Amino acid sequence: MELLQFSVRKLIAGVPLVIGVTLISFLLMVYFGPDKTFDLLGKNPTAEQIAEVREQLGYNKPFLVRYGEYVRELVTFNFGASESTGEPVTSLLARTIPVSVALALPGFILGNLLGVALGLLAAYYRGGLADKFIMGSAAIGMSISFLIVIIAFQIIFSSSFGLNLFPVRGWDVNSIGDYVSYVTVPTLATVFVALGYNTRFYRSVIVEEMSRDHVRTARAFGVPPAPLFYKLILKNALIPIITRIMFSIPVIIISGSLLLEQYFGIPGVGKATYDAIVTGDQPVLKAVVALTAILLVIVQLLTDILYRAVDPRVSLK
Amino acid sequence: MAGFSLRTNYCVWPAWVVLVLLLAGCGGGSDQPDPSLEGLRVYRHSTEGTPTSLDPVQAATKYSNLLVINTYDTLYSYRYLARPYELKPNLAASLPEISADGLTYTIRLRKGVRFIDDPAFPNAEGREVVAKDVVYSLQRHFDPATRPQGAWLWQGKIVGIDDWKEAGSDYSQPVEGLRALDSHTLQIKLVKPFPQLAYTLAQGYAAVVPREAVEKYGREFALQPVGSGPFRLESFDTARAVLVPNPDYRWAPVDIYAEGYDPDTQSFSGIEAIHGQLPPFVDRFELAFVQDTSARWNSFTKGNEIQIASLPVELADSVLQSKQPVVLQPEYAARYHVKSDIEAGFVYQSFNMDFPEFGYHPDPIQAERNHALRCAVVKSFDWEARNESFYFGLGAVFPGIIPPVVPEFDPELSRDSVTRDVAGARQLLIDNGWNADNLPELLYGSTGGVRPRQFFEQFRAWLVEIGYPKKKVKLKQFASFGDLNKQWRESRLPYIAVGWGLDYPDAENTLQLFYGPNAAPGSNSSNYNNPEYNALYEQAAVMQPSPERTRIYRRMNQILIDDCVSITGLSRTAIPIWHREVIVYPSSQIIGGYYWPYIALSDGAGGIRQAQTESP
Numbered sequence: 001m002e003l004l005q006f007s008v009r010k011l012i013a014g015v016p017l018v019i020g021v022t023l024i025s026f027l028l029m030v031y032f033g034p035d036k037t038f039d040l041l042g043k044n045p046t047a048e049q050i051a052e053v054r055e056q057l058g059y060n061k062p063f064l065v066r067y068g069e070y071v072r073e074l075v076t077f078n079f080g081a082s083e084s085t086g087e088p089v090t091s092l093l094a095r096t097i098p099v100s101v102a103l104a105l106p107g108f109i110l111g112n113l114l115g116v117a118l119g120l121l122a123a124y125y126r127g128g129l130a131d132k133f134i135m136g137s138a139a140i141g142m143s144i145s146f147l148i149v150i151i152a153f154q155i156i157f158s159s160s161f162g163l164n165l166f167p168v169r170g171w172d173v174n175s176i177g178d179y180v181s182y183v184t185v186p187t188l189a190t191v192f193v194a195l196g197y198n199t200r201f202y203r204s205v206i207v208e209e210m211s212r213d214h215v216r217t218a219r220a221f222g223v224p225p226a227p228l229f230y231k232l233i234l235k236n237a238l239i240p241i242i243t244r245i246m247f248s249i250p251v252i253i254i255s256g257s258l259l260l261e262q263y264f265g266i267p268g269v270g271k272a273t274y275d276a277i278v279t280g281d282q283p284v285l286k287a288v289v290a291l292t293a294i295l296l297v298i299v300q301l302l303t304d305i306l307y308r309a310v311d312p313r314v315s316l317k
Numbered sequence: 318m319a320g321f322s323l324r325t326n327y328c329v330w331p332a333w334v335v336l337v338l339l340l341a342g343c344g345g346g347s348d349q350p351d352p353s354l355e356g357l358r359v360y361r362h363s364t365e366g367t368p369t370s371l372d373p374v375q376a377a378t379k380y381s382n383l384l385v386i387n388t389y390d391t392l393y394s395y396r397y398l399a400r401p402y403e404l405k406p407n408l409a410a411s412l413p414e415i416s417a418d419g420l421t422y423t424i425r426l427r428k429g430v431r432f433i434d435d436p437a438f439p440n441a442e443g444r445e446v447v448a449k450d451v452v453y454s455l456q457r458h459f460d461p462a463t464r465p466q467g468a469w470l471w472q473g474k475i476v477g478i479d480d481w482k483e484a485g486s487d488y489s490q491p492v493e494g495l496r497a498l499d500s501h502t503l504q505i506k507l508v509k510p511f512p513q514l515a516y517t518l519a520q521g522y523a524a525v526v527p528r529e530a531v532e533k534y535g536r537e538f539a540l541q542p543v544g545s546g547p548f549r550l551e552s553f554d555t556a557r558a559v560l561v562p563n564p565d566y567r568w569a570p571v572d573i574y575a576e577g578y579d580p581d582t583q584s585f586s587g588i589e590a591i592h593g594q595l596p597p598f599v600d601r602f603e604l605a606f607v608q609d610t611s612a613r614w615n616s617f618t619k620g621n622e623i624q625i626a627s628l629p630v631e632l633a634d635s636v637l638q639s640k641q642p643v644v645l646q647p648e649y650a651a652r653y654h655v656k657s658d659i660e661a662g663f664v665y666q667s668f669n670m671d672f673p674e675f676g677y678h679p680d681p682i683q684a685e686r687n688h689a690l691r692c693a694v695v696k697s698f699d700w701e702a703r704n705e706s707f708y709f710g711l712g713a714v715f716p717g718i719i720p721p722v723v724p725e726f727d728p729e730l731s732r733d734s735v736t737r738d739v740a741g742a743r744q745l746l747i748d749n750g751w752n753a754d755n756l757p758e759l760l761y762g763s764t765g766g767v768r769p770r771q772f773f774e775q776f777r778a779w780l781v782e783i784g785y786p787k788k789k790v791k792l793k794q795f796a797s798f799g800d801l802n803k804q805w806r807e808s809r810l811p812y813i814a815v816g817w818g819l820d821y822p823d824a825e826n827t828l829q830l831f832y833g834p835n836a837a838p839g840s841n842s843s844n845y846n847n848p849e850y851n852a853l854y855e856q857a858a859v860m861q862p863s864p865e866r867t868r869i870y871r872r873m874n875q876i877l878i879d880d881c882v883s884i885t886g887l888s889r890t891a892i893p894i895w896h897r898e899v900i901v902y903p904s905s906q907i908i909g910g911y912y913w914p915y916i917a918l919s920d921g922a923g924g925i926r927q928a929q930t931e932s933p
Contacts, residue, residue, distance in 0.1 A: 039798070039802075043820075084370070085540060160620075161618070169612050262608060262609060265605060267554040
């Protein structure tokens with residue numbers, strides 16, 4: 001009951017956040033975003049045709065009226081159709097989000113697992129050769145542009161000039177084998193870059209926990225390393241780890257990975273969002289922004305619940 | 318860390334497990350053909366752009382047009398191999414019958430042509446294409462609800478069509494100049510002669526759609542072609558389109574000679590192997606949209622695609638042994654065919670004559686000075702350097718706006734206007750009282766990105782050479798082409814750098830770019846308005862092709878050159894490249910996308926690969 005009450009309170013408290021995010025985003029879209037009108041006109045338009053298209057796009061309506069329509073769309077979750085393709089926005093998201101999630105998930109999981117593992121190793125051997133090696137590698141990973149990593153990995157692993165082990169591009173997934181085949185190189189690229197950031201973060205969290213008085217005391221009392229690590233260090237380090245992981249989820253689900261999708265020819269939501277941004281396809285943008293805001297509220301709620309699960313001192317109030 | 322011994326550090330084993338799992342996960346397979354495609358003849362092609370809408374009324378880009386004209390029927394199309402491009406009947410049974418006054422076109426349709434089966438039709442069975450469908454398809458361009466992009470082709474030209482729109486685009490009401498005389502005869506009445514009408518009926522814009530499908534799918538019709546063309550769309554997203562042959566299409570044995578075969582220039586492609594054979598020669602077409610150059614090239618060389626629309630310019634030096642003529646390096650020549658495909662269009666730059674700093678001015682003396690300033694900028698422009706830097710050095714630089722691909726092109730025209738003359742430009746400025754202090758600021762608009770900035774920097778450097786202060790030549794980049802286009806259409810930029818793709822192979826299509834009444838927001842972004850030019854345009858626009866019309870076209874071209882309104886021009890050259898197993902003579906032009914039905918795969922012994930499974 002306490003959990004339910006907390007959840008309801010938290011969700012209600014999230015409404016102003018959603019309104020704030022959508023209002024500011026819509027303001028930017030309307031006053032600073034691309035004008036779609038001339039994308040939809042032919043080579044030799046007349047003033048009358050321009051006026052017709054602007055009318056259809058709703059550009060002539062007052063801002064508040066347009067925002068009111070946005071709120072209505074948000075409540076009904078009906079954002080209409082893409083101005084570029086005519087595809088219903090809900091259908092576009094339903095088609096592209098699963099692809100982006102499937103693409104990003106292995107890299108996300110491996111990047112974090114490996115980050116924790118390497119962070120642990122580095123913290124464990126703090127100041128030693130292993131620590132220096134891992135942190136040095138992390139710095140290198142962070143220093144190389146994701147774009148360069150993608151192109152280099154594509155050439156090394158996928159092209160006929162390299163190992164030619166995986167598809168260069170595409171997403172023709174009909175089986176687990178296909179999936180592994182298509183997702184491997186994007187995953188390696190993601191992990192390569194994410195690992196640097198993750199390892200540094202997790203190392204600092206673990207080092208901090210390892211330096212606490214109760215850990216030192218436990219060690220003095222002769223608690224073996226495994227229980228010490230799992231019960232005293234990792235458990236207490238879970239709060240920042242959960243925070244980091246949970247708040248990455250909306251990005252993975254909604255934003256996808258534009259560069260991966262573009263360079264590997266993967267029809268995900270990242271590419272769709274990017275196209276919508278540069279062409280001013282407001283129905284798609286409105287949906288993406290709204291969905292991101294809603295997901296953030298839900299993630300906040302889940303994060304709080306998880307805090308409580310891993311640390312009984314946290315109160316759901 | 319002294320309290321932890323290496324022997325007891327099993328708490329870190331998950332790290333090693335994860336590492337091992339990761340390495341194990343890298344053992345995926347390489348590109349394996351989909352087992353369901355085994356035995357099928359699959360043709361895979363990639364382009365650098367993605368189509369957004371497949372509704373013919375919105376087929377404005379060459380990417381959309383390529384899919385539209387291959388999934389729908391147009392009344393006319395272009396002969397596969399003929400260069401210059403030549404019209405031929407497609408859905409029409411013959412070329413149009415034109416009345417003596419040139420105002421009435423009677424077009425007879427082939428009988429027995431059917432739309433593909435689709436749930437839009439009763440019992441999901443495609444019905445016969447009739448003349449009313451053509452009427453409906455053209456009417457849609459005058460219905461604002463469809464967001465049409467091709468209305469300008471027929472606006473003010475077909476009797477009653479503008480009134481029909483004015484009256485609310487009611488499809489139950491007839492259009493006087495657009496009628497189905499019977500089920501297979503169409504009549505088009507014109508306000509004034511429009512010799513290019515048949516060409517416009519070969520464009521994707523004029524593709525014939527069934528009303529049932531438009532009404533059933535609404536805006537999603539843009540993603541679900543229901544046509545009577547040679548192919549039907551199997552799937553389509555932002556990364557790929559898949560097409561399969563339409564089994565009910567009127568496939569007929571190929572006569573390459575009737576298609577304009579020229580053995581001297583085309584025999585290398587092995588095209589003779591399809592002569593007399595009955596298409597389709599391919600069971601499945603996969604069209605990949607790959608914007609990134611390196612991904613496109615890697616994918617092509619690996620064999621994922623067997624043709625790409627054009628060799629990336631960045632790779633020209635490493636892939637080509639020679640540019641004139643285009644010859645591949647031996648290691649590539651062993652695997653690929655290549656051809657040089659001059660653009661049906663051109664790139665050019667213009668002054669916006671509405672800006673008194675460069676264009677028209679009420680003071681005749683200042684107007685003359687502005688003319689001198691424009692001519693000095695024209696002289697400063699180094700087309701050869703532009704060609705070499707950005708277009709392989711293969712582009713065709715030509716004076717004026719009649720490009721080499723149209724029959725009215727004049728190869729004898731003086732090249733002074735495209736020959737750089739820095740000293741002449743400097744002198745012109747001095748003679749007309751221009752100096753660093755009084756030269757006006759020149760704002761150069763472009764889209765974002767590296768290439769447009771490179772164009773600008775090169776241009777600015779040339780201007781600096783003739784004495785233009787660097788700080789007075791400024792760049793303004795816009796987030797999207799739509800935003801830049803808006804600036805042009807609203808006449809807000811003094812200088813326009815743009816390209817134009819021909820809608821049909823007739824110089825009228827480029828000459829209209831400077832016709833006064835087409836001023837912004839129309840296609841005349843330079844807002845050039847010369848009464849003599851306008852009168853000549855109006856005179857030539859109603860004339861059938863003739864030496865007299867060509868003379869008028871060339872006179873108009875000379876007027877533009879003399880007025881220094883435009884810095885022009887260069888027709889780019891695409892270099893389609895394809896695996897040797899493909900038998901094709903491709904064209905990357907918007908008017909040349911009709912070659913898909915003739916694509917075949919080689920059997921390696923001089924013939925074509927035959928279907929191994931039942932033909933679809």
